[in-house]
Amino acid sequence: MTSCSSSARKASLSKIASNRLQKELMEWQVNPPVGFKHKVTDNLQRWVIEVNGAPGTLYAGETYQLQVDFPEHYPMEAPQVIFIPPAPLHPHIYSNGHICLDILYDSWSPAMTVSSICISILSMLSSSPEKQRPADNDRYVKNCRNGRSPKETRWWFHDDKA
Amino acid sequence: MHDANELTSAEEDDYYSGGDDDIDYGDAQEDYNYEYGYGNDDDDDDDDDNGDYDFMHNDSDADEVSASRAQKNYTVLKEEDIRKIQGEDIMRISNVLSISREAACILLRRYNWNVNDVHEQWFADEGRVRKSVGLFEKPVVQFLNAKEVTCGICFDNYSHELVHSAACGHAFCDSCWKAYVSTSINDGPGCLTLRCPSPSCGAAIGQDMIDMLASDEDKEKYRHYLLRSFVEDSRKTKWCPAPGCDYAIKYVVGSGNYDVTCSCSYSFCWNCTEEAHRPVDCETVAKWILKNSAESENMNWILANSKPCPKCKRPIEKNQGCMHMTCTPPCKFEFCWLCLGAWIDHGERTGGFYACNRYESAKQEGVYDDTEKRREMAKNSLERYTHYYERWASNQLSRQKALADLQQMQSVHLEKLSKVQSQPKSQMKFIIEAWQQIVECRRVLKWTYAYGYYLPEYEPTKQQFFEYLQGEAETGLERLHQCAEKELQNYLNAEGQSKDFNDFRTKLAGLTSVTRNYFENLVRALENGLSDVDSQGASSKATSSIAGSSKGKGGRGM
Numbered sequence: 016m017t018s019c020s021s022s023a024r025k026a027s028l029s030k031i032a033s034n035r036l037q038k039e040l041m042e043w044q045v046n047p048p049v050g051f052k053h054k055v056t057d058n059l060q061r062w063v064i065e066v067n068g069a070p071g072t073l074y075a076g077e078t079y080q081l082q083v084d085f086p087e088h089y090p091m092e093a094p095q096v097i098f099i100p101p102a103p104l105h106p107h108i109y110s111n112g113h114i115c116l117d118i119l120y121d122s123w124s125p126a127m128t129v130s131s132i133c134i135s136i137l138s139m140l141s142s143s144p145e146k147q148r149p150a151d152n153d154r155y156v157k158n159c160r161n162g163r164s165p166k167e168t169r170w171w172f173h174d175d176k177a
Numbered sequence: 178m179h180d181a182n183e184l185t186s187a188e189e190d191d192y193y194s195g196g197d198d199d200i201d202y203g204d205a206q207e208d209y210n211y212e213y214g215y216g217n218d219d220d221d222d223d224d225d226d227n228g229d230y231d232f233m234h235n236d237s238d239a240d241e242v243s244a245s246r247a248q249k250n251y252t253v254l255k256e257e258d259i260r261k262i263q264g265e266d267i268m269r270i271s272n273v274l275s276i277s278r279e280a281a282c283i284l285l286r287r288y289n290w291n292v293n294d295v296h297e298q299w300f301a302d303e304g305r306v307r308k309s310v311g312l313f314e315k316p317v318v319q320f321l322n323a324k325e326v327t328c329g330i331c332f333d334n335y336s337h338e339l340v341h342s343a344a345c346g347h348a349f350c351d352s353c354w355k356a357y358v359s360t361s362i363n364d365g366p367g368c369l370t371l372r373c374p375s376p377s378c379g380a381a382i383g384q385d386m387i388d389m390l391a392s393d394e395d396k397e398k399y400r401h402y403l404l405r406s407f408v409e410d411s412r413k414t415k416w417c418p419a420p421g422c423d424y425a426i427k428y429v430v431g432s433g434n435y436d437v438t439c440s441c442s443y444s445f446c447w448n449c450t451e452e453a454h455r456p457v458d459c460e461t462v463a464k465w466i467l468k469n470s471a472e473s474e475n476m477n478w479i480l481a482n483s484k485p486c487p488k489c490k491r492p493i494e495k496n497q498g499c500m501h502m503t504c505t506p507p508c509k510f511e512f513c514w515l516c517l518g519a520w521i522d523h524g525e526r527t528g529g530f531y532a533c534n535r536y537e538s539a540k541q542e543g544v545y546d547d548t549e550k551r552r553e554m555a556k557n558s559l560e561r562y563t564h565y566y567e568r569w570a571s572n573q574l575s576r577q578k579a580l581a582d583l584q585q586m587q588s589v590h591l592e593k594l595s596k597v598q599s600q601p602k603s604q605m606k607f608i609i610e611a612w613q614q615i616v617e618c619r620r621v622l623k624w625t626y627a628y629g630y631y632l633p634e635y636e637p638t639k640q641q642f643f644e645y646l647q648g649e650a651e652t653g654l655e656r657l658h659q660c661a662e663k664e665l666q667n668y669l670n671a672e673g674q675s676k677d678f679n680d681f682r683t684k685l686a687g688l689t690s691v692t693r694n695y696f697e698n699l700v701r702a703l704e705n706g707l708s709d710v711d712s713q714g715a716s717s718k719a720t721s722s723i724a725g726s727s728k729g730k731g732g733r734g735m
Contacts, residue, residue: 031331031352034331035331035332038331038332039332088356090330091356091357091360118376124374124375124376125330125353125357126329126330126347126349126374126375127376131376
């Protein structure tokens with residue numbers, strides 16, 4: 016468990032949110048995004064998803080875990096998505112697992128899904144030119160020590176490709 | 178002082194028609210000023226004699242000229258005025274571009290409510306503009322053949338009647354739309370650029386959709402954001418910065434003088450939104466305010482706890498309650514903490530050991546009579562700064578006091594006075610005008626201290642002249658303040674009608690007018706950088722121009 020996840024919202028899912036998540040889960044079981052595996056639990060509000068680095072990329076053969084926490088008013092509000100450390104070495108992924116990706120924050124739209132998030136994250140990983148941490152990693156991670164959620168961060172998105 | 182002009186000018190017309198031989202003249206002049214803004218402001222009073230200045234030619238009421246001269250380069254807007262103008266702009270774009278009002282509103286917001294920009298951009302490249310704001314001409318998706326439509330958010334199926342979409346055609350059910358719109362509105366003004374929820378669609382969601390989908394409370398919020406955007410994003414409008422004031426100021430950009438007075442009576446600089454600061458420019462004000470904040474902690478401690486010994490100049494820290502100070506040996510000078518005068522001049526008569534009447538009365542009138550003494554002492558930079566800061570701050574306080582007095586006058590005394598003197602309240606307007614003038618003069622006087630602080634020390638002639646003008650201004654203002662405060666008291670306390678009340682009216686109105694003229698000339702002279710003072714140090718011409726004009730015009734009312 017990461018230190019940052021301790022601030023996950025406690026309010027349980029609204030009826031709309033759990034209906035929608037049931038549907039997403041069903042769709043996932045029929046048609047999962049390539050390279051991802053949902054680890055089945057009975058907790059609909061927190062999904063743990065296994066990510067396999069795409070063949071032919073810097074992350075080929077590597078496996079990471081994403082933790083997706085859903086707020087009460089999902090999908091009107093974005094889910095909180097982080098890598099469970101160890102997080103992949105990537106210029107937009109901090110060592111505490113926080114991901115700098117606009118659709119997780121300002122550019123979230125309720126018409127997006129867990130599946131579409133996963134595809135974006137895999138595409139972000141695959142397009143990475145080199146394995147390295149963001150330049151401000153240490154400073155940022157230090158500021159998050161009190162269990163701050165990445166959703167409370169004012170993100171400044173590094174580039175449009177992300 | 179005259180209130181800022183509002184949209185309706187009926188009252189002003191009334192005001193101008195007060196003269197005897199210039200009824201039409203006043204109106205013509207107003208038109209002139211309206212068209213040319215403040216551009217005709219640089220006439221010096223010397224020009225009166227030369228006849229360059231047509232309006233002053235006629236020896237009619239000079240007040241009218243100066244009052245109208247300070248107007249018409251801005252308008253105070255109430256909420257309904259703002260909505261009206263906003264609506265008119267939207268209508269104009271909607272008509273010219275043949276698009277819906279909602280689309281026109283989205284375009285205007287995109288181009289910061291600048292009608293010309295919208296025209297220009299639209300006619301240069303309509304396609305690009307449409308794309309950038311998300312105004313689609315035809316749907317990108319259609320569901321005409323399917324019986325049911327899946328909502329893109331909750332993934333439930335609905336028949337056609339139960340889903341809505343923006344121009345793009347992406348369908349979402351009623352309750353998802355409502356939640357989407359409500360979330361966005363409650364997130365803040367970003368809702369004004371709301372787009373279709375479908376990822377990377379970008380179709381604009383206009384006010385028609387909001388009206389259909391939002392709750393009444395949210396609609397009101399949206400309308401409020403739209404109003405705020407109109408004022409805050411436009412280059413020509415700003416909110417009045419006074420706390421609790423909801424008015425906005427529309428300013429004719431490029432019209433010179435930045436001082437505006439809101440209908441709430443707060444005066445501020447349109448350019449930097451600090452309080453009104455003529456004759457000092459915005460840069461100097463920013464410098465001065467920064468200096469005050471940087472040194473204020475230091476300053477406050479020094480002002481509260483220490484003063485230089487009037488004799489040996491060493492800083493003295495006050496460590497006891499009594500005002501009788503004795504400097505440490507070898508100086509041992511005994512002086513009064515409040516007025517810094519020798520203690521030997523003090524006694525029971527001046528308030529004994531705990532107060533100093535010389536100081537108290539001087540403070541009440543807004544000036545210290547030890548000005549000269551302090552001036553001598555203001556030698557090193559901190560002392561020099563202290564000198565100006567103290568006076569700046571004390572005029573600020575005096576102004577606030579006068580403002581409170583003015584309000585008291587309006588809310589309580591005027592009524593009473595009108596009863597006692599059995600004259601209609603409308604006949605008491607001269608008292609309000611006098612107090613408004615006092616408030617304005619305190620403001621100008623305050624800023625002359627920031628002006629004085631930044632006057633270059635290598636120009637002693639200018640400094641001397643400046644101090645002379647400032648001194649005269651203080652004296653003149655004291656005279657007016659005294660009359661409006663003390664002499665008025667006699668009539669307020671009177672048992673019945675006073676025979677000489679009309680004389681008092683003439684006197685106070687005269688003093689008001691003289692002081693107004695003097696201060697207006699002072700402001701202009703300082704704004705011109707005291708350019709009348711030439712390097713040879715011949716300040717006599719300038720002196721006569723300011724002092725002379727005040728004398729000349731003063732003769733009328735005295």
